[in-house]
Structure formats: C-alpha cells, structure tokens
Amino acid sequence: MNGHGFTSAFATQLAEYVEFKRAMGCDGASRIWYLNEFDSYCAEHERTLFDQETVEAWVTAQLATSGRYRSWMSYIRDLGRFLRATGHTDAYVLSDRWKSAVVPARPYLLTAKEIDAFFAAAAQLNTASPWRWQASAFFTLMHSSGLRTCEVRRLLVEHVDLPGRRIDVIWSKGRRSRRLPITSDIADVLAACDDTSRSTIGAGRETFFTSSTGQPVTAATVGVMFNRIWDNAGLARPASGQRPRPYDFRHHFAYANIERWMADGIDVGAMLPYLSTYMGHATVESTYYYIHTSPGFMDAYGHITAGAGSLLPEVGFE
Incomplete structure (x- = not known):
C-alpha cells in the first residue's frame, strides 16, 4: 500500500511514475484514476510482468466501458516509456495501432x-x-x-x-x-x-x-x-450537430480577430503569427484550423493567402 492506493506488483513503479509526473507539473486526477484502474486489474488478475499481454489485456477490458474515447491510453503508453527509461528495459510500450483516428470536433459558431x-x-x-x-x-x-x-x-x-x-x-x-x-x-x-x-x-x-x-x-x-x-439565458440548443460548449469561446476569439482585421483592411497573413503566439499554438497551422471553420472562411482564406505568401502551406479541405 502507498499514498496513492496502489496494491499490485507494480505499486512501487506506479508511485514513482506519479511523483515523476507531478514534479514535471502533470498532476491531473484523470491520470491517477486510470492508473488505479490498471493497478486494480493487475492485482485482481495477478499480473506481475509489464509485458504486451498484461497491458493490452487491460486496454481491451477498459475499452469495453470507455467507448470511442481513447485519450486515457496515453497514460499507460507513457508509463511504459517511463519504466524503460528507469531501467526496466523489457517494459512494453503500448503500440500506436491502438490509437483511434483523430477527428477534430466541429465548433459551435457563437453569434x-x-x-x-x-x-x-x-x-x-x-x-x-x-x-x-x-x-x-x-x-x-x-x-x-x-x-x-x-x-x-x-x-x-x-x-x-x-x-x-x-x-x-x-x-x-x-x-x-x-x-x-x-x-x-x-x-x-x-x-x-x-x-x-x-x-x-x-x-x-x-x-x-x-x-x-x-x-x-x-x-x-x-x-x-x-x-x-x-x-x-433561454438560448436554444440545436437538435442535431455540434452543441455549444465552453471551448467555443476560444474558437470565437480566433475567427473574431480575423474578421475584425479584414474589416479594418489589416494584412491578416502578417497578423496570423501574432494570433498564433497569443493563443499558445506551436505552429501557425494550428491557428489556421480555427479559421477554416469560421463563418466567413472563404473571405478569410482569400485575405490570408493573398498576404501570407509562403507563410502558410497548402491545406486540403475535403
């Protein structure tokens, strides 16, 4: 037993991993919850090797209750990498074949x-x-x-x-x-x-x-x-399609700036890197996603490609 409640054969390693992530500033409750689920599974099934059979058996069991959401797999995959880095060279790192295709959520366009x-x-x-x-x-x-x-x-x-x-x-x-x-x-x-x-x-x-x-x-x-x-506020919810959510405020911030710059005759292509930095994006391409789903995308696209030159790569929108 330890401060995190781990009881399986991997209790010590799990506790060390959690403390390592906490020291790195990653101390979310979701990670602890799923690691406890893995720990309980291993204790119940007397798993003592962090091998492919153990990890994938737990992942398969977890999928039966989690549906299409697979973000939690990053925790067990990262744990495998941590174990390898700390001397457990035979630890299994969950294969990328378990990853589901990334389908970005369509935003709800706030008026x-x-x-x-x-x-x-x-x-x-x-x-x-x-x-x-x-x-x-x-x-x-x-x-x-x-x-x-x-x-x-x-x-x-x-x-x-x-x-x-x-x-x-x-x-x-x-x-x-x-x-x-x-x-x-x-x-x-x-x-x-x-x-x-x-x-x-x-x-x-x-x-x-x-x-x-x-x-x-x-x-x-x-x-x-x-x-x-x-x-x-008495606001309606659409019967189908994307429902409004808090994150849509961030999306609105992006395309509202673009539309304001266009209305003011400002070079959108030149301003896009500033918007990208302000929003904390690693690349301008990440900011571009917010634009192509905005109400005035075609107008914005024309303004950006006209002024950006080689700033932005070609992107397909099928």
Missing part, C-alpha cells in the same frame, strides 16, 4: 446575440458556490483572451497581474508558457472577482478560480456551469 445573452445570464447566476461571482470572469477570459478551459482553471493568483494588466499562462499545452496583455475592461472584471473571492474565501487561495472547498475548479464543473448559464 453576438448568444454571447450577449450568455454573459447577461452569467452575471445573474444564482448559486451558493463561488461560481456566483466567478462565472462572468471565468468565461470572459475564454471569450476575450482565447484561453483554453484548462488554462483558466489552472491560473494561479500570483500569475494575474491586475495593475500591470497581464496574466501569465505557465506550462500549458506542449509545456509552453506565455505572457498575455489584457485590456482594462478585462482587468476590471477580474479585479471584481478577486475582491469578492478574497472577502468570501480568504487571501490564501492558490488558484484564481476556486471551488467552495478552496480547490481548483474541475473541467466537469465548468461544463455544468456553462450549460446552466446557457439554459438560464
């Missing part, structure tokens, strides 16, 4: 009317939790700064510089960090949220947005609150 109604409802959210005063600020960062949901959830108090009008996003996707300027309007929204949090919860909280227990807000809670606000 200006929906956004206005959403934030009006967020300001009137009736709940006993800190979301009562945090909701407007949380989703404002996604809408007005294009942050990922996880980036807002993990934002530390010390990384929000309101007098300097900037926030630091530390070790986000791909272990990249970036400093983002924010407008005075956004700073005012964050300041109001921070004042209420300090007076209600206290000054000792670690993350800027917190649950009623003082812990960082969870991804599931963000989705629940988004849906509650959406429904409170």
Whole structure:
C-alpha cells in the first residue's frame, strides 16, 4: 500500500511514475484514476510482468466501458516509456495501432446575440458556490483572451497581474508558457472577482478560480456551469450537430480577430503569427484550423493567402 492506493506488483513503479509526473507539473486526477484502474486489474488478475499481454489485456477490458474515447491510453503508453527509461528495459510500450483516428470536433459558431445573452445570464447566476461571482470572469477570459478551459482553471493568483494588466499562462499545452496583455475592461472584471473571492474565501487561495472547498475548479464543473448559464439565458440548443460548449469561446476569439482585421483592411497573413503566439499554438497551422471553420472562411482564406505568401502551406479541405 502507498499514498496513492496502489496494491499490485507494480505499486512501487506506479508511485514513482506519479511523483515523476507531478514534479514535471502533470498532476491531473484523470491520470491517477486510470492508473488505479490498471493497478486494480493487475492485482485482481495477478499480473506481475509489464509485458504486451498484461497491458493490452487491460486496454481491451477498459475499452469495453470507455467507448470511442481513447485519450486515457496515453497514460499507460507513457508509463511504459517511463519504466524503460528507469531501467526496466523489457517494459512494453503500448503500440500506436491502438490509437483511434483523430477527428477534430466541429465548433459551435457563437453569434453576438448568444454571447450577449450568455454573459447577461452569467452575471445573474444564482448559486451558493463561488461560481456566483466567478462565472462572468471565468468565461470572459475564454471569450476575450482565447484561453483554453484548462488554462483558466489552472491560473494561479500570483500569475494575474491586475495593475500591470497581464496574466501569465505557465506550462500549458506542449509545456509552453506565455505572457498575455489584457485590456482594462478585462482587468476590471477580474479585479471584481478577486475582491469578492478574497472577502468570501480568504487571501490564501492558490488558484484564481476556486471551488467552495478552496480547490481548483474541475473541467466537469465548468461544463455544468456553462450549460446552466446557457439554459438560464433561454438560448436554444440545436437538435442535431455540434452543441455549444465552453471551448467555443476560444474558437470565437480566433475567427473574431480575423474578421475584425479584414474589416479594418489589416494584412491578416502578417497578423496570423501574432494570433498564433497569443493563443499558445506551436505552429501557425494550428491557428489556421480555427479559421477554416469560421463563418466567413472563404473571405478569410482569400485575405490570408493573398498576404501570407509562403507563410502558410497548402491545406486540403475535403
């Protein structure tokens, strides 16, 4: 037995792996949960070798309950790499043949009317939790700064510089960090949220947005609150196709900037690398995905290809 509850023959290695990932800044609860599932499976079936038979038997059993979602496979694959790197040269690394094809989710294209109604409802959210005063600020960062949901959830108090009008996003996707300027309007929204949090919860909280227990807000809670606000605003949900979700604010941020630059006669191709850096993308191509699914894609495409020259590669859109 250990602090993580591991009991199988791999308990020591699992604990070492978890601590290693935590030291690297990767301490999500999802990883622990799936590793506990693997540990329980190995203990129940008396598995003592981290070989192909053991790993793939667990993966097969897990697939029976997880459906088409396979992101959790990265945990067991990474564990195999860790074991090899720490002297267990016979450890099996899950084959890429288990990976499912990546099908990017089509975004829900938010309209200006929906956004206005959403934030009006967020300001009137009736709940006993800190979301009562945090909701407007949380989703404002996604809408007005294009942050990922996880980036807002993990934002530390010390990384929000309101007098300097900037926030630091530390070790986000791909272990990249970036400093983002924010407008005075956004700073005012964050300041109001921070004042209420300090007076209600206290000054000792670690993350800027917190649950009623003082812990960082969870991804599931963000989705629940988004849906509650959406429904409170009286906004309809499509009968089929993509449903609205928090991440659509980030998508809107990308194409809204493009459309504004086009309207102002600004060279979109020249501005795209700045947008890519602001959004934390590793390449401009990642930003380009957000554009080709926007309402005015064909207009944007023409403006970008006319001004970008060799900046962007050819991309097929079948």
